[in-house]
Amino acid sequence: MSNILEIRNLSVSYGGIEAIKNISFDVEEGKIVTLIGSNGAGKSSTLRSIAGIVKAKHGEVLFEGENILGMSPDHIVKRGVTLVPEGRHVFPNLTVLENLKIGAYLRKDNITADLENVYTLFPRLKERSWQLAGTLSGGEQQMLAVGRALMARPKLIMMDEPSLGLAPIVVQGIFDIIRQINEQGITVLLIEQNANMALKVADSAFVMQTGEITLSGTGAELLENEEVKEAYLGKKK
Amino acid sequence: MKSKTIFKAIDIVLLLAAFGVAIAVDLVMPVGLPATVLKKGAVFAVVAVSMNLLNGFTGLFSLGQAGFMLLGAYTYAIFSIPLEARASVYYMQDHVAGFLNVVELPVVVAMIAAGAVAAIFAFLIGLPVLRLKSDYLAIATLGFAEIVGAFAKWEMLGPITNAPNPLVNYPKFSKVTTYFVAAGICIAIIALLVRSTYGRAFKAIRDDEIAAEAMGINLAKHKMISFVTSSFFAGVGGAMLAMFQSKAQANSFNTALTYEILLIVVIGGIGSLSGSVIASFLYIACSEWWLRFLDTPDVIPGLTRNGFRLVVFSAVIMVIVLFFRRGLMGDKEFSTERLVKGSKQFVKDIQDRKARKAKEVN
Numbered sequence: 001m002s003n004i005l006e007i008r009n010l011s012v013s014y015g016g017i018e019a020i021k022n023i024s025f026d027v028e029e030g031k032i033v034t035l036i037g038s039n040g041a042g043k044s045s046t047l048r049s050i051a052g053i054v055k056a057k058h059g060e061v062l063f064e065g066e067n068i069l070g071m072s073p074d075h076i077v078k079r080g081v082t083l084v085p086e087g088r089h090v091f092p093n094l095t096v097l098e099n100l101k102i103g104a105y106l107r108k109d110n111i112t113a114d115l116e117n118v119y120t121l122f123p124r125l126k127e128r129s130w131q132l133a134g135t136l137s138g139g140e141q142q143m144l145a146v147g148r149a150l151m152a153r154p155k156l157i158m159m160d161e162p163s164l165g166l167a168p169i170v171v172q173g174i175f176d177i178i179r180q181i182n183e184q185g186i187t188v189l190l191i192e193q194n195a196n197m198a199l200k201v202a203d204s205a206f207v208m209q210t211g212e213i214t215l216s217g218t219g220a221e222l223l224e225n226e227e228v229k230e231a232y233l234g235k236k237k
Numbered sequence: 238m239k240s241k242t243i244f245k246a247i248d249i250v251l252l253l254a255a256f257g258v259a260i261a262v263d264l265v266m267p268v269g270l271p272a273t274v275l276k277k278g279a280v281f282a283v284v285a286v287s288m289n290l291l292n293g294f295t296g297l298f299s300l301g302q303a304g305f306m307l308l309g310a311y312t313y314a315i316f317s318i319p320l321e322a323r324a325s326v327y328y329m330q331d332h333v334a335g336f337l338n339v340v341e342l343p344v345v346v347a348m349i350a351a352g353a354v355a356a357i358f359a360f361l362i363g364l365p366v367l368r369l370k371s372d373y374l375a376i377a378t379l380g381f382a383e384i385v386g387a388f389a390k391w392e393m394l395g396p397i398t399n400a401p402n403p404l405v406n407y408p409k410f411s412k413v414t415t416y417f418v419a420a421g422i423c424i425a426i427i428a429l430l431v432r433s434t435y436g437r438a439f440k441a442i443r444d445d446e447i448a449a450e451a452m453g454i455n456l457a458k459h460k461m462i463s464f465v466t467s468s469f470f471a472g473v474g475g476a477m478l479a480m481f482q483s484k485a486q487a488n489s490f491n492t493a494l495t496y497e498i499l500l501i502v503v504i505g506g507i508g509s510l511s512g513s514v515i516a517s518f519l520y521i522a523c524s525e526w527w528l529r530f531l532d533t534p535d536v537i538p539g540l541t542r543n544g545f546r547l548v549v550f551s552a553v554i555m556v557i558v559l560f561f562r563r564g565l566m567g568d569k570e571f572s573t574e575r576l577v578k579g580s581k582q583f584v585k586d587i588q589d590r591k592a593r594k595a596k597e598v599n
Contacts, residue, residue: 051451053447053450053451072455073450073451073453073455074453074454074455076453077451077452077453078453082451082452082453083451084451085447085448085451089445089447089448089451090445090448091440091441091444091445091448091449092444092445093440093443093444093508093568094437094440094441094444098437098440101434101437102437102438102441102449102452102454103452105434105437105438105441105452105453105454106453145448148452149451149452152452152453
């Protein structure tokens with residue numbers, strides 16, 4: 001399998017503070033790849049700079065071989081990379097259906113099939129399609145945020161902490177969905193603080209610490225890694 | 238389904254009835270307070286709706302409306318004054334700018350030019366200021382409006398703008414109906430824009446910029462479209478206000494005018510076009526007509542006097558802002574269906590409350 005995304009020497013700084021220091025990693029096509037790490041490690045900044053929302057200092061982001069770093073977010077979405085931002089960010093005063101249609105904003109073709117696909121993944125959204133998104137529960141809003149990103153028909157979907165602030169049973173549901181999305185052939189780049197869950201679904205994983213990638217391996221390997229166990233899984237050596 | 242069609246039909250009948258009123262006033266009472274109120278109300282409706290497009294639908298808090306109206310009013314006046322009348326209008330008769338001796342535009346073309354000039358300025362101003370957010374954008378646009386006002390009064394521009402002196406003798410709409418038709422066209426275009434996919438993108442930007450950007454909505458481009466469109470119609474509204482006032486003078490396009498329009502938008506409901514239209518007519522009717530009796534000294538001797546209506550009017554507005562925070566319409570549009578269902582619910586609520594009270598007493 002080839003790499004759908006290759007990050008080369010990416011650096012991002014806010015003012016004088018370097019959030020990401022020269023990181024490089026690959027995302028293999030059709031896989032679930034996760035970045036784990038504590039608060040402030042630079043995970044969100046990585047995703048945001050890939051999505052074009054945050055400007056990088058230097059480096060390269062190759063998507064299907066083309067450098068997308070420095071492109072505006074709409075061009076990046078058009079190429080097939082979408083971001084599910086942290087904290088859900090649904091449009092509260094628009095209906096569920098309108099939210100989904102915004103997801104397909106850049107597409108000119110027919111979206112009926114994609115709408116059906118999203119409704120099959122999330123039957124709850126179909127029931128609530130006329131409801132204002134702001135009135136949904138946290139879990140439903142997360143479903144909507146994921147569904148909305150799928151409406152762009154992405155090749156790579158990037159999710160920023162999808163389990164944040166959700167009840168354990170809902171979190172399980174979200175991870176099931178991540179698997180299902182992946183089975184549809186969409187590559188997933190996932191950021192999580194819930195390292196246990198993330199490593200279980202991931203094909204490969206990277207650990208980020210203060211702006212650098214310190215460890216990498218398959219999900220199963222990192223689950224067994226002593227350092228990871230102690231730092232992120234809450235288990236003693 | 239059937240009742241929905243009936244309600245839709247009633248909505249259309251009501252809309253036509255509004256134009257019917259305009260025609261009736263033209264026929265029965267072409268001069269007088271009702272005609273004045275309807276004309277001014279139509280003008281303010283255009284500007285309020287254009288401001289709502291920006292503030293209510295795109296979430297850009299701009300206070301530059303009076304500046305764009307001034308640009309529109311002056312453009313209209315300068316280009317539509319008949320060539321033979323120009324010498325009598327400009328105070329420096331031998332200094333009138335050369336092109337003004339040859340260019341005279343027909344009314345409709347001059348109105349579109351008014352909008353276009355406002356839109357061009359909006360584009361140029363928008364490049365730097367649309368990077369700003371909320372209050373900062375408001376301050377920047379407010380400053381822009383002040384600068385435009387100062388330029389219009391500048392001696393050096395006298396050959397074009399007539400400096401601080403008013404521009405007069407340009408063609409005006411005489412009938413209420415004409416005002417209504419012009420306003421109707423402007424408002425219909427904005428309503429179509431709001432309902433298009435662009436409108437949905439505007440609302441997405443208003444609700445959450447980060448998510449909108451992540452979904453591939455080009456923030457700068459869409460904000461600019463909204464800003465330029467809003468300013469275009471503010472310019473056309475300015476031209477109509479110039480017609481209504483029979484003179485175009487920088488002093489009347491001041492910050493107070495922007496606040497009046499903002500007030501109308503807030504009273505009508507931020508994010509409701511029909512709310513802005515209804516509020517425009519109510520606002521103008523109250524300030525110009527219904528409260529005028531308070532200006533006569535003998536209503537309450539010793540208290541009511543010239544200007545007293547403005548005191549009462551301010552109090553009324555404070556009450557509205559305190560108790561109807563979301564305005565008359567909130568962010569919903571007017572429809573007979575909603576009105577009927579809403580009032581049914583209201584009656585039911587009252588009956589429920591009565592029944593509950595009766596139960597408690599027993």
